Amino acid sequence: xxxxxxxxxxxxxxxxxxxxxxxxxxxxxxxxxxxxxxxxxxxxxxxxxxxxxxxxxxxxxxxxxxxxxxxxxxxxxxxxxxxxxxxxxxxxxxxxxxxxxxxxxxxxxxxxxxxxxxxxxxxxxxxxxxxxxxxxxxxxxxxxxxxxxxxxxxxxxxxxxxxxxxxxxxxxxxxxxxxxxxxxxxxxxxxxxxxxxxxxxxxxxxxxxxxxxxxxxxxxxxxxxxxxxxxxxxxxxxxxxxxxxxxxxxxxxxxxx
Amino acid sequence: xxxxxxxxxxxxxxxxxxxxxxxxxxxxxxxxxxxxxxxxxxxxxxxxxxxxxxxxxxxxxxxxxxxxxxxxxxxxxxxxxxxxxxxxxxxxxxxxxxxxxxxxxxxxxxxxxxxxxxxxxxxxxxxxxxxxxxxxxxxxxxxxxxxxxxxxxxxxxxxxxxxxxxxxxxxxxxxxxxxxxxxxxxxxxxxxxxxxxxxxxxxxxxxxxxxxxxxxxxxxxxxxxxxxxxxxxxxxxxxxxxxxxxxxxxxxxxxxxxxxxxxxxxxxxxxxxxxxxxxxxxxxxxxxxxxxxxxxxxxxxxxxxxxxx
Numbered sequence: 273x274x275x276x277x278x279x280x281x282x283x284x285x286x287x288x289x290x291x292x293x294x295x296x297x298x299x300x301x302x303x304x305x306x307x308x309x310x311x312x313x314x315x316x317x318x319x320x321x322x323x324x325x326x327x328x329x330x331x332x333x334x335x336x337x338x339x340x341x342x343x344x345x346x347x348x349x350x351x352x353x354x355x356x357x358x359x360x361x362x363x364x365x366x367x368x369x370x371x372x373x374x375x376x377x378x379x380x381x382x383x384x385x386x387x388x389x390x391x392x393x394x395x396x397x398x399x400x401x402x403x404x405x406x407x408x409x410x411x412x413x414x415x416x417x418x419x420x421x422x423x424x425x426x427x428x429x430x431x432x433x434x435x436x437x438x439x440x441x442x443x444x445x446x447x448x449x450x451x452x453x454x455x456x457x458x459x460x461x462x463x464x465x466x467x468x469x470x471x472x473x474x475x476x477x478x479x480x481x482x483x484x485x486x487x488x489x490x491x492x493x494x495x496x497x498x499x500x501x502x503x504x505x506x507x508x509x510x511x512x513x514x515x516x517x518x519x520x521x522x523x524x525x526x527x528x529x
Numbered sequence: 530x531x532x533x534x535x536x537x538x539x540x541x542x543x544x545x546x547x548x549x550x551x552x553x554x555x556x557x558x559x560x561x562x563x564x565x566x567x568x569x570x571x572x573x574x575x576x577x578x579x580x581x582x583x584x585x586x587x588x589x590x591x592x593x594x595x596x597x598x599x600x601x602x603x604x605x606x607x608x609x610x611x612x613x614x615x616x617x618x619x620x621x622x623x624x625x626x627x628x629x630x631x632x633x634x635x636x637x638x639x640x641x642x643x644x645x646x647x648x649x650x651x652x653x654x655x656x657x658x659x660x661x662x663x664x665x666x667x668x669x670x671x672x673x674x675x676x677x678x679x680x681x682x683x684x685x686x687x688x689x690x691x692x693x694x695x696x697x698x699x700x701x702x703x704x705x706x707x708x709x710x711x712x713x714x715x716x717x718x719x720x721x722x723x724x725x726x727x728x729x730x731x732x733x734x735x736x737x738x739x740x741x742x743x744x745x746x747x748x749x750x751x752x753x754x755x756x757x758x759x760x761x762x763x764x765x766x767x768x769x770x771x772x773x774x775x776x777x778x779x780x781x782x783x784x785x786x787x788x789x790x791x792x793x794x795x796x797x798x799x800x801x802x803x804x805x806x807x808x809x810x811x812x813x814x815x816x817x818x819x820x821x822x823x824x825x826x827x828x829x830x831x832x833x834x835x836x837x838x
Contacts, residue, residue, distance in 0.1 A: 274631075274634035274637070277631050277634070277637045277638040278631055278632050278634070278638070280638045281627070281628050281631040281632065281638040282628075282632075284638075284640055285617070285620070285624075285628055288619075288620060288624065289617060289619055289620070292619040292620075292669070293619060357613060358613050358614070358615075359614070359615060359616065359617050359618070360615060360616065360617045360620075360625065360628060361615075362609075362611050362613070362615040363609075363615050363628075363629060363632065364632065365581055366579050366580070366581055366604055366607075366609050367604060367629075367632040367633060368601050368602075368604040368605045368632075368633060368634070369632055369634075370601075526581065527580075527581065527582055527583040528541070528583050529540055529541060529582060
């Protein structure tokens with residue numbers, strides 16, 4: 273009971289911190305808006321008529337939506353590296369709650385932080401006149417929640433293998449950028465050469481993006497790679513592995529400095 | 530209350546031990562000070578005792594709980610004030626307190642103050658009154674002064690009635706008046722709660738009121754005992770004397786039973802005699818008299834610079 277209470281408290285803390293940090297909210301929105309507004313719009317204007325009926329703006333929009341939510345909650349977890357020596361995070365490290373509760377609370381909290389960003393992106397989508405029906409919106413909302421939790425778990429496994437925020441900043445482009453392209457945020461990945469296809473299947477972000485596209489386009493669309501069930505099974509399995517192995521490794525690395 | 534045995538910590542990739550085989554004990558209710566210069570191993574020791582860092586070898590118990598095998602029990606029994614502030618600046622004082630209370634399982638969580646348990650609200654009101662921040666308890670912590678934040682941290686850390694309160698250089702970075710009021714606050718806390726206090730500092734004057742002091746440097750215990758013990762142990766009082774007729778002076782000092790060492794000027798150990806009585810007993814005309822009666826601070830600096838060589 274007190275563990276559940278602690279998890280809720282940790283999650284709520286992250287959310288309140290976001291609400292009171294206006295600068296961060298603005299900064300968090302800027303990046304996806306540039307991707308969708310400039311890249312998406314220009315791709316559609318330039319190549320739209322050669323895309324075989326596929327609207328490239330919609331394609332980039334759904335990709336960036338998944339990527340933003342997933343990456344935001346992953347980054348939130350990795351920020352523990354910097355936070356453990358300042359603010360309340362120090363208190364959490366010495367508190368008697370289980371380390372798994374601590375990480376779970378943090379994942380939940382960073383998911384709550386990622387979701388308002390998604391709302392902002394969707395609002396922007398409406399401005400760009402991307403058509404999103406109520407049923408699509410409902411399916412996407414559920415998918416985003418799953419993706420946020422999944423991104424958080426991915427953050428834990430990255431976190432567990434890094435020693436400092438500096439290391440995180442250096443390694444981050446190598447962990448994230450390739451996934452942008454392997455997961456097909458901007459580019460089609462249906463017909464990849466075998467080596468890239470293997471790498472694409474190994475990129476966790478792929479399943480997050482595909483889940484959102486399934487929610488948006490529907491399972492029969494040629495844009496969707498795997499069924500929602502398959503994606504959910506893979507995401508569920510990876511979540512458990514990342515979360516359990518990540519927490520274990522992180523705690524061990526923390527104590528055996 | 531605390532029993533530390535042959536504790537060793539070597540950080541990965543480090544060539545020397547940050548903590549190098551220290552042992553000491555702290556009794557219940559004691560005000561214990563771990564004193565040492567920067568880099569002596571104080572924070573490392575506190576991190577190990579509060580279970581956030583594993584020792585390389587050796588071990589410790591707190592109130593009978595082993596810091597390695599019973600980490601969770603140890604965490605429940607200790608409170609910690611970190612070197613760096615551990616309050617969330619954007620959260621209110623009350624929210625900071627609330628998260629602490631929930632993490633320690635004292636009260637179940639509710640998203641707003643009004644929804645929290647009655648007992649919790651009573652406790653917060655009392656706390657706010659004690660700190661004189663009744664009107665500001667729902668304001669963000671960033672509007673508070675540095676000293677006030679520290680006090681809030683101390684009050685918060687006592688919420689779960691810890692057996693031992695660890696304070697890791699709590700006055701670092703505070704100005705002198707703030708340090709003084711914080712100190713008074715801590716004295717008051719000790720008097721009312723009876724909590725064992727484990728403080729690290731590199732300010733000697735903060736150690737003078739301690740029940741016992743352990744001085745460490747380069748990861749080793751240099752001196753241990755009450756402030757008086759340490760003074761006796763560390764402070765070497767002597768008088769340097771010299772005379773034109775050195776052989777007469779040497780003979781006279783030997784006849785009077787004073788231990789001298791080396792050549793002229795002669796270093797006469799006082800061994801409890803007063804300088805005055807020693808000088809009166811000497812009849813040989815003296816050409817030089819120099820007294821050496823260092824303060825505890827001088828002694829501490831001497832010790833620390835000696836091990837640094």
